[in-house]
Each structure stands twice: as structure tokens, then as C-alpha cells.
Amino acid sequence: MYQYTDFDRRFVHARAAQYRDQLERHLAGTLGTDEFRALRLQNGWYIQRHAPMLRVAVPYGELSTRQLRQLARIARDYDVVQDGPFKGQGGYGHFTTRQNLQYNWIPLDRSAEVMELLAEVDMHGIQTSGNCIRNITSDAFVGIAPDEIVDARPYCEILRQWSTLHPEFAHLPRKFKIAVSGAAEDRAAIGWHDIGLQLKKNAAGEVGFQVFVGGGMGRTPIPGVEINAFVPWQQILVYIEAIVRCYNLAGRRDNLYKARIKILVKAEGQKFFDAVNAEFARILADDTGGHEHIIPQAELDRVAACFVDPVAVVPTAEPTLDTSDPAFARWLQRNVHGHRVAGYRAVTLSLKRVGIPPGDTSADVMDTAAALADQFSHGELRVTHRQNLVLSWVKAADLPELFQAARAAGFATPNAGLLTDQIACPGGDYCALANARSLPLAAEIAERYQDQDELEDLGEIDLHISGCINSCGHHHSGHIGILGVDKDGTEWYQLTLGGGDGTQLAGGTVAGKVIGPSFAADEIADAIDAVIDTFKRERLAGEHFIDAVKRLGLDPFKTAANAVRVSTAKA
Template identity: 80%
Template sequence: MYRYTAFDRHFVHQRAAQYRDQLERHLNGQLSTDEFRPLRLQNGWYVQRHAPMLRVAIPYGELSSVQLRQLAKIAREYDVVTSGPFQAHGGYGHFTTRQNLQYNWIPLHRSAEVMELLAAVDMHGIQTSGNCIRNITSDVTAGIAPDEIVDPRPYCEILRQWSTLHPEFAHLPRKFKIAVSGALEDRAAILWHDIGLQLKKDASGAVGFQVFVGGGMGRTPIIATEVAAFVPWQQILVFLEAIVRVYNLAGRRDNLYKARIKILVKADGQKFIDAVNAEFQAILAGDLGGHEQLIPEAELARVQAYFVDPADVSPTPPLDPATLSSDPAYQRWLTRNVQGHRVAGFRAVTLSLKRVGIPPGDTSADMMEAAAELADRFSQGELRVSHRQNLLLPWVRESDLWALFQAARAAGFATANATLLTDQIACPGGDYCALANARSLPIAAAIAERYQDLDELEDLGAIDLHISGCINSCGHHHSGHIGILGVDKDGTEWYQLTLGGSDGSTLSGAAMPGKVIGPSFAADEIADAVEAVLETYKQQRQEAERFVETVKRLGLEPFKSAANAVRVVTARTGVPA
């Protein structure tokens, strides 16, 4: 893991002190609400439906047990509801699809204390909000994946340092997201980002980046366009500078819904690519300080030194973890939640945050502490936050898997459903978010409760179910094999159903947005509609055919007819199917 330098640490402490001064001036009336708003947003503080919300950055998903315990302390002592109808809420953090953690109930007057607690463990909320370059994300198995070409984490860290408080890019036309992958399989959904970077090696073994620009969800889901096949790693900051400069100058500022770079790329096509290349060459020529932005060999080596394997990790004779116990639950967990590793004798293990009664991605203070304990015992004190809103232990010895399973089961992390239907992605939706049109969490809960039979889930196979409470798509519904989008109809919650989306991973196929099947469903119909779609799949699938493959082979019509039948039954009887 990256360790903060003295400069890094001084920086975040100074930022926390600056925020305390700004907050105190706001609370005593020296800064109006409008004046304070951009200052709090620059540090990750929103005002949501019921209370402030803090978004904490977890760069490229890496987290230490020390940091997680601090996050647990904040949840327990600050994320508290002391009165009113939400008194039972609080004491939780919510892990997001972009490797952040959100708190929903911290009082604004205590927010400076929280910033200082974060700074004490080298964390912050800087640029988790606003029209700037947001948290840099990556593959949850970066550095340990068997199919890895190049470890992306050192480059992610260099990007993080380059983009943090970049003076030219603090007020972009719209928010800006970058994802990096260094493996053969894309586990970072890079084609759904404003910039997606794929690390590669050329024929000589030199490292560089394939660069994609203009991906995004929201009202107009678009898959990113390749703008460069291979940019040498030394030049990647210059190339990114060129991209963001072109966007900063040409991006729409007159229309919030057309301000993302995806709209510019779609509208300008080759003209955009030509403008980027011209800017890139101008910077490299020295007219705009390009040589100062080339990454020196020494700087890459300095950062790479933080991402070596832990001292007591070395290859060991592999063993078959299945021989450690015949417990059926353990055997199922091995199949679903345990992944391969590039170091012989080690595995990566998913700690599932998906169980009945807990919203996807939510983790209580007690569970955070329990996960930190598991990391210390079994994973060199390190965890990862995944795109799928789970935690992952990256350094587990095969010989420890049975003991880890028992400890994880006792702590509530051993639900053996990774990549299955109930391993859902969902945003907080209308229960918390002021932008949401509908609630996401009750829909996620209804589906999870309906599909608790693990044998049935295994029979259905790998299915990505993604749920968003509004068109902003924080639940990534566009990329779900099954996507659910909350919409408002005259003050009533309704839900669109999409099929056939993909995030670009091997299980999903090429990245693409799902397609809507028919009119929206009422809240009490949507779980039935999903069930009807899945029953159609079971009836129509070919041998060993996954859900998304059946959808692509048959098209939408059989699934649309089955789902719409639910609406007909409800209309005729007044009772959901």
C-alpha cells in the first residue's frame, strides 16, 4: 500500500484545519450558506434529503485495517441519529461503486472533527464532489490478479497526486472520473468512465496505456471511444492534460445535462481526437511546459516501492483448499467468494456485504471493526473496496481459508453469493438522496428476500443486478444484466426494467448499456417482473448458457412479454402477480 510522505500528511492536515476555519465562520454567520456550499463540497460534504452526507475517498480501493477502524469510530461516534423517525438509522458507512465510503447522518457542526480524524489516518474527502477529477478507481485485485499485465496501483497513485487540487481543472464543465485497469480482464469498468486507461506492453515490453474517452451513464449512456492505442507511461500525464484541457475549453457549460465529456466526444468525433492530439504535441514541444510533466523514472520507482508484496509473503507449495473441510457451506464459499492469486499458495477472498436485512454496500461500525480484525489475522492488515460494493482480503494463505471462513461466517461476511443475483449493486436512493426519484433499497431487499435459496441462485448463475434511484445512475443500472431505474410519475415511485447491459468484464461480455423493456412497473410489481424475466430465462436457456447470453440470443421480446404479463395480472386483479 502507498504510505503518505511528510508532505502528503502535512497537506491533508492543513486542509482539515482550513475546513475547520471555514466551518466556524459559516456557523457564526460570517459565511453565508451559498458562500460555504462550494467549500464543503470541495471536501466531500453534501446536504442530502435528511442530513449532511460525507463521501470519503479510498483511492483505487486500497484500505488498511487502521484506516477501517478509524472509519468505524466515525460511524459509531458521529454518524448518529438521536431523535425523530430515523433514530434507528446511523452508525453505518456505505461503500459505493467508485470505491468511496459515504456517511449519511453526521451533523454539520461536527464535520470538522471528522475531517481531522480522517487526516490522522491519511484519509480525506477532497474532490469526492464537484466539477473536478474525482477519486481514481481501479481493479479490486490490482497487484495480485493472475491475469495482470502491469500493476496499475503506482500509476493510480501518480494520477491521484497529479489531479488533487490541479489548479487548471478545479472548475470543469462537469464532474470527471478516471478508471485504470492493468489486467487482461476489465474489472474496473473502464469503458464506462470519462477516461478509461488500459495498461499494456508493446512488442518490446515497454509499458504504455490504451486510452478511452467519453464513457458514462446518466441520461445518455455511452461507451467510451478509443483515442490512443498506446501512450508511453512517461507521457500519460501530458496526454491526460491534453484531454482535460480540450474538454475544459470546449465542454458545454450552458446545459447541465450536456456538460459531460461524453457529449463532446459524441458530437465532435474525430474532431475531438484531433484536438487532443494537437494539444498533446504542443505540450510535448515545450510550448506549454510538457517536459516538466513527463513522469521521471525515479518518481515511478519511488512510488512502485510502496506496492511491493508484504515482507512475509512468498510463494508456498499450493494446496487444495477444499481438503481443509468438507463443510458444504465452506465448499460453496470456496467456489463463490475465493479467487485465484498470482502468488502460489495465496488467494483473494471476498467479504460479502450482501445479506438479507442490510442494504447493499452498507457496513455497521461493528462490522467494520470485525473486517479490520480479519484483515489483521489473515491479510497482512490490508483490504480492498470493490466496484461491486464488497470488501476483499488480498493476501490470504490457502492454509488459512477454513479458519477465515469460520471467522467470516461468525462476523456476517460469508454469504456465498459473489457474482450471483443477490450480489446486487444499489445506490442509497430516495431513502437518503435528495436527487432520487424513487427508493432503491426496498426493491433490493424485496429481491434479496425472494432469492435466498443458494441452490436456486447457483442454478440461475452469474447475473449482475444493478439498481439506481434516479437517472444519475449511481447504482450503474445501465451496465446490469438486469437494470432497475427508479422514476417519478406524478409523485409516485415507478421502475424501468432494462436487460442486457454489461460492465465489460468476462462474465458480462463487451461493455454496453441495457435496453428498456416496456413501460415502467409500480413498486409492488417490479420484483414480480424480475422473477418473470428469470423464469423465462430458465425455460429458454440452452445448456451452460448464462443469463446475459440468453438475452442476447433471444432478444428482448420473450422477456418483455413475460414481464408485461405481471402488469396485466395486477391491473385485472388489483393484486401483484
């Protein structure tokens, strides 16, 4: 993991002290609500439906057990409602699809204390909100995946440091998200980001980036498009600066819904590409205005030195494991993943449990996960795009012992990638922007599909749920996507099929298509059942759900789902 320098620590502690001063002035009435709003957002503090919400950055998904225990402490001591109608709520964190952690119940007058606690363990909420470059995300298996071309972590870290409080990009037309992948398989969903970066090597073995721009979900889901096939790694900050500068100058500020870079790219096309490449060339040619952003080899080496294997990790012979226990065998197949180091595995700790919203993790569960990581993963975990945790350095010989410990702690649900490994945003239960609740629907689906044999028979299905068009649950990229909509103050849900997050199984970055009118809250789970039943009836031997949707088209699924609406109306 990246190790903070003295400068890094002074920086986050100074930021926490600055926030404390701003908060105290606001609470004293000398700093107005509008002025304070911009300042709190820059540090990750929102005002949600019932209470403040804090978003904590977990850059490219890496967490130490020291950090996770501090997050548990904050959940236990600060995220609990002491009085009022919500007394007793809280005590947990929510892992998001962008590798962050959110708290939903921390009182604003205690928020400065939380920022100081985060700084103690080299964490913060800087730029997890606002119209700026947000948390840099990557593949949850970055640095350990067997299909990795280049370890993306050093580049992610350099990007994080460069973009943090960048004065030119602090007030962009809209929020801006960057994802980086260094593997053959895109597990970072780079095509759904404002900028997506794919690390590559050219014929000479030199490292560079394939650059995609203009991806995004929301009201207008648009996959990113390639703007440059190969930017040398030394020049990537300059190229990103050229993109963001052109967006900053030409992006719309008169319409919130048309302010994202995807709208600019769609409207201008090659004109925008030409402007970016001209700005890139201009910066490179300007001896006084750009070469400070050429990444020196020494700086890459300095940062990369933080991302070495733990000392005790050495290649070992593959063990022969006793798989006579069906539960252990199923867990091995579903939640245990390959590793670039012989004799090692990455292991998904599933956070998907009946009765617990996707991504929600109590303080006690965080502490337990930290203990497992200390025992089995050299004190390191990863936060995944699918709202789970991953142990990244597990010795294959230790898998039987880890399975028993994970099962006892409730982490061993063997559903990684299956229907109940669903993604969901907090929705209308917490978010002031949401049109409908996500969590009760996620719970109902989880309860309906608890038969592990049935889940395995259905195979890999990505189910994503968003409570509003902002798409925090990434419904557009789900094989099955559910979007909450409002109709005269009541909750309804649109159903989409055929989306893809960039993986080979999904067929790339694809926006799902809506199948008919929306469903009432008491119809949508039955509509999902109808879609699943249609797949079971029409599939070919060994066919994945997403492939059946592509082969059959939407009509059979639409007909089945609409029949639910008709039967409900008759009833």
C-alpha cells in the same frame, strides 16, 4: 499500500484546518450558504434529503485496517442521530460503486472533527464531489490478480497526486471520472468512465496506456471510445491534461445535462480527437509548459516501492483442502479467487445480507472486518466495485480457519457474482436527487432468492439498481438494470436487460435496453421473477443469463414482464 510522506500528511492536515475555518465562519454567519456550498463540496460534503452526507475517498480501493477502524469510529461516534424524528438512525457507512465510503447522518457542526479524524489516518474527502477529477478507481484485485499485465497502483497514485487540487481543472463543466485497469480482464469498468486507461505492453515490452474517452452513464449512456492505442507511461499525465484541457475549453456549460465529456465526444468525434492530439503534441514541444508532467523514472520507482508484497508473503505449495463440508466447498467456489502468488488467494467478504442494504456496513462490522484482515491478510483490504470487501493476502492453507471466522461474523454468504450480490445506490431513502427508493426493492429481491442451490443454478447475473437517472447504482451496466422514475409523485421503475460492465462475460461495455413501460413499485419484483423464469425455461445447457438475452433478444423477457403488469391491473 502507498505510504504518505511528511508532505502528504501536512497537506491533508492543512486541508482539514482550512475546512474547519470555513465551517466556523459559515456557522457564525460570516460565510454565506452559496459561498460555503462550493467549499464543502470540494471536501466531499453534500446536503442530502435528511442530513449532510460525507463521501470519503478510498483511492483505487485500498484500505488498511488502521483506516477501516477509524472509519468505524467515525460511524459509531459521529454518524448517529441524537434527537428528532430520525433519532437512533446511523452508525454505519455505505461503500459505493466507485470505491468510496459515504456517511449519511453526520451533523454539519461536527464535520470539521471528522475531517481531522480522517487526516489522522491519511484519508480525506477532497474531490469526492464537485466539477473536478474525482477519486481514481481501479480493479479490486489490482496488484494481486493472476491475469495482471502491469500493476496499476503506482500509476493510480501518481494520477491521484497530480489531479488533487489541480488549479486548471478545479471548475470543469461537470464532474470527471478516471478508471485504470492493468489486467487482461477489465474489472474496473473503464469503458464507463470519462477517461478509461488500460495498461499494456508493446512488442518491445515497453509499458503504455490504451486510452478511452467519453464514457458515461446518466441520461445518455455512452461507452468510451479509443482515442489513442498506446501512450508511453511517462507521457500519460500530459495526454490526460490534453484531454481535460480540450474538454474544459469546449465542454458545454449552458446545460447541466449536456455538460459531460461524453456529449462533447459524441458531438465532435474526430474533431475532438484531433484537438486533443494537437494539444498533446503542443505540450510536449513546449519546453516551458509541459515537461514537468513527464513522469520521471525515479518518481515511478519511489511510488512503486510502496506497492511491494508484505514481507511474510512468499510463494508456497498449494495445500490440499478438505471440501467435504458443502458450505465450505461452495464458499471456495464462489468467494475465493485466484492470486498471482502461488499458495495465496483473494477472498470476498460479502456485505450482502438479508435486511442490510447493499454496501451498508455498521461500525461493529467494520471492526470485525479489520480484525479478520489483521489475522489473515496482513492488515490490508480492498473495496470492490460490487460494494463488498476483499482480503487480498490470504494464505490458501488458512482458508478453512478464515471460513469459520467469516461465517461466524456473517461475511461468508457464498453469492459473489450471483443475483443477490446486487449493486444499489442509497436511492430515495437518503438522496435528494432520487426519484424512487432503491433499498426496499433490493431487500425484497434478496429475500425472494435465498435458496443457494437456486442461485447457483441461475449462475452469474449482475443486478444493478439506481434510484434516479444519475446512475449511481450503475443500472445501465447490469445484466438486469432497474431505474427508479417518478410519475406524478409516485415511485415507478424501468427495467433494462443486456448491459455489460466491460468484462468478457458481459461482452464488453454495453448499455442495457429498456423493455417496455415502467412498472409500479408493487410490480417490479414480480417482473424480475418473470424475467428469471423465462431464462430458466428458455436457456440452453450451461448458458449464462447474459448470453441467453443476446441469443433470444428482448421480446420473450418483455412479454413475460408485461404479463405481470396486466395481471396486476386485473387484480
